Amino acid sequence: MKIVHVVYSMEMGGAEMLVAQLSRLQQKKGHDVTVCAYSKLGILGERLIEDGINTHVMGEAHPAKTVLRYLRLFRKMRPDVVHCHNPAPTLQAALGARLAGASCVLATRHSLVSPPYDTAAEIKFNLVARCLDWIVGICDITCNNLRGAPLARLDQIVRVYNGAAPVQTSASVLRDDNFFTLLFVGRVAAIKDLGTLLKAVSIAHTKEPRLRLWIVGDGPVRASLESIARDLHLSDVVTFWGEQMQTERFFNAADAVAMSSTSEGLPMSLLQGMSLGLPAVVTAVGGMKEIVDLSGGGLMSPVGDPATMAGSILRLIEDPVLRAQLGTNASETYRTEFTLEQMESAYARLYRSGRRPLTDDERP
Structure with a gap:
Protein backbone atom coordinates (compact mmCIF):
# COMPACT_ATOMS: atom_id res chain seq x y z
CA MET A 1 0.00 0.00 0.00
CA ALA A 164 6.08 1.08 21.14
CA ALA A 165 9.24 -0.62 20.00
CA PRO A 166 10.80 -2.36 23.00
CA VAL A 167 13.79 -0.84 24.72
CA GLN A 168 16.66 -3.25 24.23
CA THR A 169 18.14 -4.55 27.47
CA SER A 170 21.78 -3.57 27.78
CA ALA A 171 24.36 -2.57 30.33
CA SER A 172 24.27 1.16 31.02
CA VAL A 173 27.29 3.10 32.20
CA LEU A 174 24.82 5.36 33.99
CA ARG A 175 23.52 2.64 36.29
CA ASP A 176 24.56 2.87 39.92
CA ASP A 177 23.02 0.38 42.33
CA ASN A 178 23.82 2.70 45.22
CA PHE A 179 20.86 4.82 44.06
CA PHE A 180 17.19 4.27 43.35
CA THR A 181 16.57 6.09 40.07
CA LEU A 182 13.20 7.47 39.01
CA LEU A 183 12.96 8.34 35.32
CA PHE A 184 10.76 10.80 33.48
CA VAL A 185 11.06 10.90 29.68
CA GLY A 186 8.93 13.36 27.76
CA ARG A 187 8.19 16.95 26.91
CA VAL A 188 8.84 19.31 29.79
CA ALA A 189 5.52 21.14 29.56
CA ALA A 190 3.04 22.54 32.07
CA ILE A 191 0.54 19.71 31.55
CA LYS A 192 3.14 17.22 32.83
CA ASP A 193 3.03 18.99 36.24
CA LEU A 194 6.60 18.02 37.03
CA GLY A 195 6.53 20.43 39.96
CA THR A 196 4.39 17.87 41.79
CA LEU A 197 6.94 15.16 41.00
CA LEU A 198 9.77 17.34 42.29
CA LYS A 199 7.87 17.96 45.53
CA ALA A 200 7.16 14.24 45.89
CA VAL A 201 10.85 13.45 45.41
CA SER A 202 11.74 16.10 48.00
CA ILE A 203 9.41 14.49 50.56
CA ALA A 204 10.60 10.95 49.81
CA HIS A 205 14.27 11.94 49.80
CA THR A 206 14.11 13.04 53.44
CA LYS A 207 13.37 9.38 54.34
CA GLU A 208 15.38 7.69 51.57
CA PRO A 209 18.58 9.55 50.64
CA ARG A 210 19.39 6.99 47.91
CA LEU A 211 16.59 8.40 45.76
CA ARG A 212 17.38 10.39 42.61
CA LEU A 213 15.29 11.67 39.69
CA TRP A 214 16.28 11.99 36.05
CA ILE A 215 14.27 14.26 33.76
CA VAL A 216 15.01 13.47 30.11
CA GLY A 217 13.45 15.96 27.74
CA ASP A 218 13.09 19.65 27.12
CA GLY A 219 10.31 22.19 26.90
CA PRO A 220 8.96 25.58 27.88
CA VAL A 221 8.89 25.10 31.66
CA ARG A 222 12.34 23.60 32.14
CA ALA A 223 13.89 26.78 33.55
CA SER A 224 11.12 27.19 36.13
CA LEU A 225 11.46 23.54 37.17
CA GLU A 226 15.19 23.92 37.60
CA SER A 227 14.44 26.87 39.88
CA ILE A 228 11.95 24.77 41.89
CA ALA A 229 14.54 22.01 42.23
CA ARG A 230 17.06 24.51 43.61
CA ASP A 231 14.52 25.92 46.04
CA LEU A 232 13.78 22.38 47.26
CA HIS A 233 17.52 21.73 47.70
CA LEU A 234 17.39 18.97 45.09
CA SER A 235 20.31 20.08 42.93
CA ASP A 236 22.25 16.92 43.84
CA VAL A 237 19.16 14.71 43.56
CA VAL A 238 17.55 15.78 40.26
CA THR A 239 19.33 15.78 36.90
CA PHE A 240 17.89 17.59 33.90
CA TRP A 241 19.36 15.78 30.90
CA GLY A 242 17.64 17.82 28.20
CA GLU A 243 16.40 16.38 24.92
CA GLN A 244 18.00 13.05 24.03
CA MET A 245 17.53 11.08 20.82
CA GLN A 246 18.85 7.87 22.35
CA THR A 247 17.06 7.13 25.61
CA GLU A 248 17.89 3.43 26.00
CA ARG A 249 20.77 4.09 28.42
CA PHE A 250 18.45 6.01 30.72
CA PHE A 251 15.77 3.32 30.77
CA ASN A 252 18.35 0.61 31.38
CA ALA A 253 19.78 2.53 34.33
CA ALA A 254 16.39 3.32 35.92
CA ASP A 255 14.46 1.50 38.64
CA ALA A 256 11.02 2.97 37.90
CA VAL A 257 9.22 5.36 35.55
CA ALA A 258 7.46 8.40 37.02
CA MET A 259 4.85 10.76 35.53
CA SER A 260 2.75 13.37 37.35
CA SER A 261 0.64 14.73 34.48
CA THR A 262 -2.66 16.52 35.02
CA SER A 263 -3.95 15.08 31.73
CA GLU A 264 -2.44 12.30 29.64
CA GLY A 265 -3.25 10.01 26.76
CA LEU A 266 -1.08 6.92 26.46
CA PRO A 267 2.56 8.05 26.74
CA MET A 268 5.23 6.24 24.78
CA SER A 269 7.68 6.46 27.67
CA LEU A 270 5.31 4.50 29.91
CA LEU A 271 5.13 1.72 27.30
CA GLN A 272 8.90 1.78 26.84
CA GLY A 273 9.38 1.37 30.57
CA MET A 274 6.88 -1.51 30.60
CA SER A 275 8.86 -3.24 27.85
CA LEU A 276 11.81 -3.41 30.24
CA GLY A 277 9.71 -4.44 33.21
CA LEU A 278 9.99 -1.11 35.01
CA PRO A 279 7.21 -0.35 37.49
CA ALA A 280 5.50 3.02 37.20
CA VAL A 281 4.55 5.77 39.64
CA VAL A 282 1.90 7.87 37.91
CA THR A 283 -1.09 10.10 38.47
CA ALA A 284 -4.47 8.43 38.03
CA VAL A 285 -5.46 10.21 34.82
CA GLY A 286 -6.43 9.21 31.31
CA GLY A 287 -4.65 6.41 29.57
CA MET A 288 -2.10 6.07 32.37
CA LYS A 289 -4.80 5.04 34.83
CA GLU A 290 -6.32 2.72 32.23
CA ILE A 291 -3.01 0.99 31.58
CA VAL A 292 -2.01 0.65 35.23
CA ASP A 293 -5.47 -0.73 36.02
CA LEU A 294 -5.14 -3.18 33.13
CA SER A 295 -1.59 -4.28 33.88
CA GLY A 296 -1.21 -3.97 37.63
CA GLY A 297 2.20 -2.59 36.75
CA GLY A 298 2.38 0.52 38.88
CA LEU A 299 1.17 2.69 41.73
CA MET A 300 -1.12 5.68 41.28
CA SER A 301 -1.80 8.90 43.15
CA PRO A 302 -4.28 11.76 42.65
CA VAL A 303 -3.31 14.71 40.49
CA GLY A 304 -1.39 17.39 42.36
CA ASP A 305 -0.82 15.26 45.47
CA PRO A 306 2.94 15.08 46.13
CA ALA A 307 2.53 13.46 49.57
CA THR A 308 0.66 10.44 48.16
CA MET A 309 3.09 10.17 45.27
CA ALA A 310 6.00 10.29 47.72
CA GLY A 311 4.39 7.40 49.59
CA SER A 312 4.22 5.39 46.37
CA ILE A 313 7.89 6.09 45.66
CA LEU A 314 8.89 4.95 49.15
CA ARG A 315 6.82 1.77 48.80
CA LEU A 316 8.75 0.85 45.66
CA ILE A 317 12.09 1.53 47.32
CA GLU A 318 11.29 -0.31 50.56
CA ASP A 319 9.50 -3.33 49.11
CA PRO A 320 11.62 -5.15 46.49
CA VAL A 321 9.07 -7.99 46.27
CA LEU A 322 6.32 -5.54 45.33
CA ARG A 323 8.64 -3.78 42.91
CA ALA A 324 9.51 -7.05 41.17
CA GLN A 325 5.85 -8.10 40.90
CA LEU A 326 4.80 -4.78 39.43
CA GLY A 327 7.64 -4.99 36.94
CA THR A 328 6.64 -8.50 35.90
CA ASN A 329 3.02 -7.40 35.47
CA ALA A 330 4.15 -4.47 33.33
CA SER A 331 6.35 -6.51 31.01
CA GLU A 332 3.75 -9.26 30.53
CA THR A 333 1.03 -6.73 29.65
CA TYR A 334 3.36 -4.91 27.27
CA ARG A 335 3.92 -8.16 25.35
CA THR A 336 0.21 -8.97 25.14
CA GLU A 337 -1.19 -5.49 24.42
CA PHE A 338 1.30 -2.78 23.54
Whole structure:
Protein backbone atom coordinates (compact mmCIF):
# COMPACT_ATOMS: atom_id res chain seq x y z
CA MET A 1 0.00 0.00 0.00
CA LYS A 2 0.96 3.62 -0.50
CA ILE A 3 0.55 5.22 2.93
CA VAL A 4 0.81 8.92 3.81
CA HIS A 5 1.06 10.05 7.43
CA VAL A 6 0.06 13.68 7.99
CA VAL A 7 1.42 15.42 11.10
CA TYR A 8 1.89 18.95 12.36
CA SER A 9 5.65 18.52 12.75
CA MET A 10 8.22 15.82 13.37
CA GLU A 11 9.89 17.50 16.31
CA MET A 12 10.50 15.39 19.41
CA GLY A 13 7.24 14.28 21.03
CA GLY A 14 5.28 11.17 21.91
CA ALA A 15 2.89 11.18 18.94
CA GLU A 16 5.75 12.04 16.61
CA MET A 17 7.84 9.15 17.96
CA LEU A 18 4.91 6.84 17.37
CA VAL A 19 4.55 8.01 13.76
CA ALA A 20 8.29 7.52 13.20
CA GLN A 21 8.27 3.98 14.61
CA LEU A 22 5.08 3.03 12.76
CA SER A 23 6.43 4.40 9.48
CA ARG A 24 9.63 2.39 9.78
CA LEU A 25 7.74 -0.83 10.49
CA GLN A 26 5.35 -0.22 7.60
CA GLN A 27 8.28 0.41 5.28
CA LYS A 28 9.92 -2.80 6.52
CA LYS A 29 6.73 -4.66 5.62
CA GLY A 30 6.98 -3.43 2.04
CA HIS A 31 4.67 -0.43 2.04
CA ASP A 32 5.46 2.85 0.30
CA VAL A 33 5.44 5.34 3.20
CA THR A 34 5.51 9.14 3.13
CA VAL A 35 5.37 11.54 6.09
CA CYS A 36 4.03 15.07 5.48
CA ALA A 37 4.65 17.70 8.17
CA TYR A 38 2.90 21.05 8.09
CA SER A 39 5.25 23.11 10.23
CA LYS A 40 8.73 21.73 10.90
CA LEU A 41 10.78 18.75 9.85
CA GLY A 42 12.39 18.30 13.25
CA ILE A 43 15.00 15.84 14.41
CA LEU A 44 12.66 12.87 14.00
CA GLY A 45 11.92 13.89 10.42
CA GLU A 46 15.63 14.18 9.68
CA ARG A 47 16.14 10.64 10.97
CA LEU A 48 13.31 9.33 8.81
CA ILE A 49 14.95 10.83 5.73
CA GLU A 50 18.21 9.11 6.71
CA ASP A 51 16.23 5.86 6.89
CA GLY A 52 14.95 6.32 3.35
CA ILE A 53 11.41 7.39 4.20
CA ASN A 54 10.12 10.27 2.10
CA THR A 55 9.54 13.08 4.61
CA HIS A 56 8.93 16.71 3.77
CA VAL A 57 7.44 19.95 5.08
CA MET A 58 4.38 21.43 3.43
CA GLY A 59 5.07 24.92 4.82
CA GLU A 60 2.85 27.13 6.94
CA ALA A 61 0.14 28.92 4.98
CA HIS A 62 -3.46 30.13 5.13
CA PRO A 63 -5.77 27.19 6.00
CA ALA A 64 -7.54 27.23 2.63
CA LYS A 65 -4.22 27.27 0.80
CA THR A 66 -2.98 24.35 2.91
CA VAL A 67 -6.08 22.30 2.05
CA LEU A 68 -5.45 22.95 -1.65
CA ARG A 69 -1.78 22.01 -1.30
CA TYR A 70 -2.72 18.65 0.18
CA LEU A 71 -5.34 18.08 -2.52
CA ARG A 72 -2.75 18.70 -5.26
CA LEU A 73 -0.20 16.49 -3.50
CA PHE A 74 -2.62 13.60 -3.08
CA ARG A 75 -3.83 13.82 -6.68
CA LYS A 76 -0.22 13.55 -7.74
CA MET A 77 0.72 10.77 -5.30
CA ARG A 78 -2.51 8.73 -5.47
CA PRO A 79 -2.10 7.24 -1.96
CA ASP A 80 -4.16 4.27 -0.84
CA VAL A 81 -4.22 5.46 2.77
CA VAL A 82 -4.00 8.93 4.32
CA HIS A 83 -3.48 8.71 8.08
CA CYS A 84 -3.86 12.05 9.90
CA HIS A 85 -2.54 12.50 13.42
CA ASN A 86 -4.45 14.90 15.68
CA PRO A 87 -7.00 17.58 14.76
CA ALA A 88 -5.00 20.21 12.86
CA PRO A 89 -3.55 17.77 10.30
CA THR A 90 -7.03 16.27 9.89
CA LEU A 91 -8.53 19.67 9.12
CA GLN A 92 -5.75 20.31 6.63
CA ALA A 93 -5.62 17.00 4.77
CA ALA A 94 -8.77 14.88 5.16
CA LEU A 95 -10.89 16.62 2.52
CA GLY A 96 -8.08 16.55 -0.04
CA ALA A 97 -7.44 12.87 0.64
CA ARG A 98 -11.09 12.02 0.08
CA LEU A 99 -11.37 14.11 -3.09
CA ALA A 100 -8.17 12.55 -4.42
CA GLY A 101 -9.71 9.10 -4.09
CA ALA A 102 -7.77 7.55 -1.20
CA SER A 103 -9.40 4.24 -0.32
CA CYS A 104 -9.00 4.84 3.42
CA VAL A 105 -8.78 8.15 5.28
CA LEU A 106 -8.47 8.08 9.06
CA ALA A 107 -7.40 10.24 11.98
CA THR A 108 -5.83 9.30 15.29
CA ARG A 109 -6.49 11.50 18.30
CA HIS A 110 -3.37 11.16 20.44
CA SER A 111 -4.49 13.43 23.26
CA LEU A 112 -7.07 12.69 25.93
CA VAL A 113 -9.81 15.05 24.67
CA SER A 114 -11.10 15.55 28.21
CA PRO A 115 -14.35 17.40 28.88
CA PRO A 116 -15.13 20.25 29.17
CA TYR A 117 -14.71 20.27 25.41
CA ASP A 118 -13.50 23.11 23.27
CA THR A 119 -16.89 23.09 21.62
CA ALA A 120 -15.97 25.08 18.52
CA ALA A 121 -12.85 22.99 17.89
CA GLU A 122 -14.68 19.67 18.31
CA ILE A 123 -17.56 20.75 16.06
CA LYS A 124 -15.05 21.77 13.39
CA PHE A 125 -13.21 18.44 13.72
CA ASN A 126 -16.39 16.36 13.60
CA LEU A 127 -17.66 18.20 10.54
CA VAL A 128 -14.41 17.45 8.71
CA ALA A 129 -14.62 13.90 10.09
CA ARG A 130 -17.39 13.28 7.58
CA CYS A 131 -14.49 12.81 5.16
CA LEU A 132 -12.97 10.10 7.38
CA ASP A 133 -13.52 6.37 7.46
CA TRP A 134 -12.28 6.02 11.04
CA ILE A 135 -11.47 8.12 14.08
CA VAL A 136 -9.00 6.31 16.32
CA GLY A 137 -8.71 6.87 20.06
CA ILE A 138 -5.52 5.62 21.67
CA CYS A 139 -7.26 4.26 24.78
CA ASP A 140 -10.79 3.52 25.96
CA ILE A 141 -11.19 6.78 27.85
CA THR A 142 -10.16 8.79 24.79
CA CYS A 143 -12.75 6.91 22.73
CA ASN A 144 -15.43 7.55 25.35
CA ASN A 145 -14.60 11.25 25.38
CA LEU A 146 -14.69 11.41 21.59
CA ARG A 147 -18.14 9.84 21.60
CA GLY A 148 -19.38 12.58 23.90
CA ALA A 149 -18.08 15.44 21.78
CA PRO A 150 -20.51 17.61 19.77
CA LEU A 151 -21.62 16.08 16.43
CA ALA A 152 -19.55 12.90 16.98
CA ARG A 153 -20.17 10.00 14.59
CA LEU A 154 -20.24 7.06 16.99
CA ASP A 155 -19.86 4.44 14.27
CA GLN A 156 -16.53 5.92 13.18
CA ILE A 157 -14.76 5.72 16.54
CA VAL A 158 -12.52 2.77 17.28
CA ARG A 159 -9.73 2.13 19.77
CA VAL A 160 -6.19 1.22 18.78
CA TYR A 161 -3.82 1.13 21.72
CA ASN A 162 -0.52 2.85 21.16
CA GLY A 163 2.38 0.50 20.67
CA ALA A 164 6.08 1.08 21.14
CA ALA A 165 9.24 -0.62 20.00
CA PRO A 166 10.80 -2.36 23.00
CA VAL A 167 13.79 -0.84 24.72
CA GLN A 168 16.66 -3.25 24.23
CA THR A 169 18.14 -4.55 27.47
CA SER A 170 21.78 -3.57 27.78
CA ALA A 171 24.36 -2.57 30.33
CA SER A 172 24.27 1.16 31.02
CA VAL A 173 27.29 3.10 32.20
CA LEU A 174 24.82 5.36 33.99
CA ARG A 175 23.52 2.64 36.29
CA ASP A 176 24.56 2.87 39.92
CA ASP A 177 23.02 0.38 42.33
CA ASN A 178 23.82 2.70 45.22
CA PHE A 179 20.86 4.82 44.06
CA PHE A 180 17.19 4.27 43.35
CA THR A 181 16.57 6.09 40.07
CA LEU A 182 13.20 7.47 39.01
CA LEU A 183 12.96 8.34 35.32
CA PHE A 184 10.76 10.80 33.48
CA VAL A 185 11.06 10.90 29.68
CA GLY A 186 8.93 13.36 27.76
CA ARG A 187 8.19 16.95 26.91
CA VAL A 188 8.84 19.31 29.79
CA ALA A 189 5.52 21.14 29.56
CA ALA A 190 3.04 22.54 32.07
CA ILE A 191 0.54 19.71 31.55
CA LYS A 192 3.14 17.22 32.83
CA ASP A 193 3.03 18.99 36.24
CA LEU A 194 6.60 18.02 37.03
CA GLY A 195 6.53 20.43 39.96
CA THR A 196 4.39 17.87 41.79
CA LEU A 197 6.94 15.16 41.00
CA LEU A 198 9.77 17.34 42.29
CA LYS A 199 7.87 17.96 45.53
CA ALA A 200 7.16 14.24 45.89
CA VAL A 201 10.85 13.45 45.41
CA SER A 202 11.74 16.10 48.00
CA ILE A 203 9.41 14.49 50.56
CA ALA A 204 10.60 10.95 49.81
CA HIS A 205 14.27 11.94 49.80
CA THR A 206 14.11 13.04 53.44
CA LYS A 207 13.37 9.38 54.34
CA GLU A 208 15.38 7.69 51.57
CA PRO A 209 18.58 9.55 50.64
CA ARG A 210 19.39 6.99 47.91
CA LEU A 211 16.59 8.40 45.76
CA ARG A 212 17.38 10.39 42.61
CA LEU A 213 15.29 11.67 39.69
CA TRP A 214 16.28 11.99 36.05
CA ILE A 215 14.27 14.26 33.76
CA VAL A 216 15.01 13.47 30.11
CA GLY A 217 13.45 15.96 27.74
CA ASP A 218 13.09 19.65 27.12
CA GLY A 219 10.31 22.19 26.90
CA PRO A 220 8.96 25.58 27.88
CA VAL A 221 8.89 25.10 31.66
CA ARG A 222 12.34 23.60 32.14
CA ALA A 223 13.89 26.78 33.55
CA SER A 224 11.12 27.19 36.13
CA LEU A 225 11.46 23.54 37.17
CA GLU A 226 15.19 23.92 37.60
CA SER A 227 14.44 26.87 39.88
CA ILE A 228 11.95 24.77 41.89
CA ALA A 229 14.54 22.01 42.23
CA ARG A 230 17.06 24.51 43.61
CA ASP A 231 14.52 25.92 46.04
CA LEU A 232 13.78 22.38 47.26
CA HIS A 233 17.52 21.73 47.70
CA LEU A 234 17.39 18.97 45.09
CA SER A 235 20.31 20.08 42.93
CA ASP A 236 22.25 16.92 43.84
CA VAL A 237 19.16 14.71 43.56
CA VAL A 238 17.55 15.78 40.26
CA THR A 239 19.33 15.78 36.90
CA PHE A 240 17.89 17.59 33.90
CA TRP A 241 19.36 15.78 30.90
CA GLY A 242 17.64 17.82 28.20
CA GLU A 243 16.40 16.38 24.92
CA GLN A 244 18.00 13.05 24.03
CA MET A 245 17.53 11.08 20.82
CA GLN A 246 18.85 7.87 22.35
CA THR A 247 17.06 7.13 25.61
CA GLU A 248 17.89 3.43 26.00
CA ARG A 249 20.77 4.09 28.42
CA PHE A 250 18.45 6.01 30.72
CA PHE A 251 15.77 3.32 30.77
CA ASN A 252 18.35 0.61 31.38
CA ALA A 253 19.78 2.53 34.33
CA ALA A 254 16.39 3.32 35.92
CA ASP A 255 14.46 1.50 38.64
CA ALA A 256 11.02 2.97 37.90
CA VAL A 257 9.22 5.36 35.55
CA ALA A 258 7.46 8.40 37.02
CA MET A 259 4.85 10.76 35.53
CA SER A 260 2.75 13.37 37.35
CA SER A 261 0.64 14.73 34.48
CA THR A 262 -2.66 16.52 35.02
CA SER A 263 -3.95 15.08 31.73
CA GLU A 264 -2.44 12.30 29.64
CA GLY A 265 -3.25 10.01 26.76
CA LEU A 266 -1.08 6.92 26.46
CA PRO A 267 2.56 8.05 26.74
CA MET A 268 5.23 6.24 24.78
CA SER A 269 7.68 6.46 27.67
CA LEU A 270 5.31 4.50 29.91
CA LEU A 271 5.13 1.72 27.30
CA GLN A 272 8.90 1.78 26.84
CA GLY A 273 9.38 1.37 30.57
CA MET A 274 6.88 -1.51 30.60
CA SER A 275 8.86 -3.24 27.85
CA LEU A 276 11.81 -3.41 30.24
CA GLY A 277 9.71 -4.44 33.21
CA LEU A 278 9.99 -1.11 35.01
CA PRO A 279 7.21 -0.35 37.49
CA ALA A 280 5.50 3.02 37.20
CA VAL A 281 4.55 5.77 39.64
CA VAL A 282 1.90 7.87 37.91
CA THR A 283 -1.09 10.10 38.47
CA ALA A 284 -4.47 8.43 38.03
CA VAL A 285 -5.46 10.21 34.82
CA GLY A 286 -6.43 9.21 31.31
CA GLY A 287 -4.65 6.41 29.57
CA MET A 288 -2.10 6.07 32.37
CA LYS A 289 -4.80 5.04 34.83
CA GLU A 290 -6.32 2.72 32.23
CA ILE A 291 -3.01 0.99 31.58
CA VAL A 292 -2.01 0.65 35.23
CA ASP A 293 -5.47 -0.73 36.02
CA LEU A 294 -5.14 -3.18 33.13
CA SER A 295 -1.59 -4.28 33.88
CA GLY A 296 -1.21 -3.97 37.63
CA GLY A 297 2.20 -2.59 36.75
CA GLY A 298 2.38 0.52 38.88
CA LEU A 299 1.17 2.69 41.73
CA MET A 300 -1.12 5.68 41.28
CA SER A 301 -1.80 8.90 43.15
CA PRO A 302 -4.28 11.76 42.65
CA VAL A 303 -3.31 14.71 40.49
CA GLY A 304 -1.39 17.39 42.36
CA ASP A 305 -0.82 15.26 45.47
CA PRO A 306 2.94 15.08 46.13
CA ALA A 307 2.53 13.46 49.57
CA THR A 308 0.66 10.44 48.16
CA MET A 309 3.09 10.17 45.27
CA ALA A 310 6.00 10.29 47.72
CA GLY A 311 4.39 7.40 49.59
CA SER A 312 4.22 5.39 46.37
CA ILE A 313 7.89 6.09 45.66
CA LEU A 314 8.89 4.95 49.15
CA ARG A 315 6.82 1.77 48.80
CA LEU A 316 8.75 0.85 45.66
CA ILE A 317 12.09 1.53 47.32
CA GLU A 318 11.29 -0.31 50.56
CA ASP A 319 9.50 -3.33 49.11
CA PRO A 320 11.62 -5.15 46.49
CA VAL A 321 9.07 -7.99 46.27
CA LEU A 322 6.32 -5.54 45.33
CA ARG A 323 8.64 -3.78 42.91
CA ALA A 324 9.51 -7.05 41.17
CA GLN A 325 5.85 -8.10 40.90
CA LEU A 326 4.80 -4.78 39.43
CA GLY A 327 7.64 -4.99 36.94
CA THR A 328 6.64 -8.50 35.90
CA ASN A 329 3.02 -7.40 35.47
CA ALA A 330 4.15 -4.47 33.33
CA SER A 331 6.35 -6.51 31.01
CA GLU A 332 3.75 -9.26 30.53
CA THR A 333 1.03 -6.73 29.65
CA TYR A 334 3.36 -4.91 27.27
CA ARG A 335 3.92 -8.16 25.35
CA THR A 336 0.21 -8.97 25.14
CA GLU A 337 -1.19 -5.49 24.42
CA PHE A 338 1.30 -2.78 23.54
CA THR A 339 3.93 -3.93 21.06
CA LEU A 340 4.59 -1.93 17.92
CA GLU A 341 3.65 -4.95 15.81
CA GLN A 342 0.22 -5.22 17.44
CA MET A 343 -0.49 -1.56 16.78
CA GLU A 344 0.66 -1.84 13.15
CA SER A 345 -1.54 -4.88 12.62
CA ALA A 346 -4.57 -3.10 14.05
CA TYR A 347 -4.02 -0.11 11.78
CA ALA A 348 -3.51 -2.41 8.79
CA ARG A 349 -6.96 -3.91 9.37
CA LEU A 350 -8.47 -0.42 9.37
CA TYR A 351 -6.53 0.55 6.24
CA ARG A 352 -7.83 -2.50 4.38
CA SER A 353 -11.42 -2.05 5.50
CA GLY A 354 -11.96 1.42 4.06
CA ARG A 355 -15.56 2.39 4.84
CA ARG A 356 -16.71 -1.20 5.24
CA PRO A 357 -17.90 -1.97 8.78
CA LEU A 358 -15.50 -4.16 10.70
CA THR A 359 -16.41 -7.68 11.75
CA ASP A 360 -15.82 -8.65 15.38
CA ASP A 361 -12.66 -10.53 14.32
CA GLU A 362 -11.29 -7.48 12.50
CA ARG A 363 -12.01 -4.92 15.20
CA PRO A 364 -8.84 -3.82 17.07
